[in-house]
Amino acid sequence: MVVIGDGDDLVMTEVFLGREALGDGLPRHELRRWYKQMFRGVYLPKNATPTFEDRALGAWLTSDRQGVIAGAAASALHGARWVDVREPIELLVAERRRQPGLVIRMDRFRDDEVTTLAGMPVTTAARTAFDLGRHQPRALALGRLDALMRAAPYGLADVQRLIDRYGPVRGVRQLRELLPIVDGGAESLPESRLRLLLIDHGFAAPETQIAVSGGDGFTALLDMGWRDLRLAVEYDGAHHQSDRVQYLKDRRRLPGLMEREWEVLTFVNEDTPREVIARTYEAYVRRGGAEIDALAWVTRSSAPNRRFGREGGDGWAA
Incomplete structure (x- = not known):
């Protein structure tokens, strides 16, 4: 907390605990007049x-500076993208203090699983991955793990050591399943979900960020x-469709890819999982990929008709 002035002229210039500000001399009526509550007892202008x-x-201050920022919030502090500013803040604490905007976890942790970022104790990248892979819904968990790997590469062996350290804790089975397919090459949460959808239906794990070039520049x-099949799968989010420069860039590269015998399948938010799998499988087999018996479900009329993403654009359907 930064305090400017004295007496009735005291001004707080950042997030602070109300009781500490009052103790430093800020009049209570000034606190009510000029500041708003972010969390219980935590204020900002x-x-x-x-x-x-x-x-x-603010979340950390609610724990009297005893808690540790974890989960998606920790991944954002490590530099991971696609964490909404309104995302609830996960906090590892010794006792439960429920309130809106916070996700309180009383999980065990050790000193070597905590680092300092932005002046706050935050779980290390490996410990953050350990938590994300267990506590997030499966598809979103992979997206978060990919994003963290892209921003702050962590060792899978380090995450495995935490699995061994804590044993059969909640969600560890899901984490074990996802770790081998984590890929920092994913550039959005829907891309991670698309990759998981393909792997779940028997396709070999696709390579990410494939560079194609030629002697002509x-x-x-x-x-x-x-x-090996010269087959690419891409997700076009809302920005691809609304950004004219990106749209033209995508259109202009297609002839060059076709000249090099690449086929590019493009999917959007409105495509259903059945449509994604059916189109990909047809191209996959046609270009020499092995047949996958488990894909018989794509012809069933009873197959789920969910959208690929969440309604409204680059959303997320976990």
Whole structure:
């Protein structure tokens, strides 16, 4: 907390605990007049729009500076993308203190699983991965693990050591299953979900960020696919469709890819899992990929008709 002035002129310039500000001399009526409550007992200026770091700091202060920022909040502090500023802040604490905007976890942790970021105790990248893979819904968990690997590469062996350290804790089976397919090459949460959908239906794990180039100066970077089949699979989010520059860039590279005998399958938010799998399987087999018996479900009329993403664009359906 930074205090400017004295007496009635005291002004707090960042997130702070109300009781500490009052103890430093801020009049109670000034606290009520000029500051708003972020969490119980935690304040910031009324005209301030809290950043993710502000919300993480506020969450930490609710624990009397005893807790540790964890989960998606920790991954964001490590630099991972696609964590919404309104995401509830996960906090490892010794006792439960429920309130809106916080996810309280009383999980065990050790000193070597904690680092300091932005002046706060935050779980290390490996411990963050250990928590994300267990506590998040499966598809979202892979997306979060991919994003963290992209921003702050962690050793899978380090995560395995934590699995061995804590044994059969909640969600560890899911974590064990996801770890081998974590890939920092994914550039969005829907891309991670698309890759998981393909793996779940028997396809070999697709390579991510495939670079295609030629002696004529042509270059292209493909989201994912199978280099030996020259088959790529891509997810086009809302930004691809609304950004004219990106749209033209995507269109202009297609002839060069076709000249090099690449086939590119593009999927959007509105495509159902059945459509994604059916189209990919047809191209996969046609280009020499092995047949996959488990894909018989794609012809069933009773197959689920969920959208690939969440309604409204680059959302997430876990």
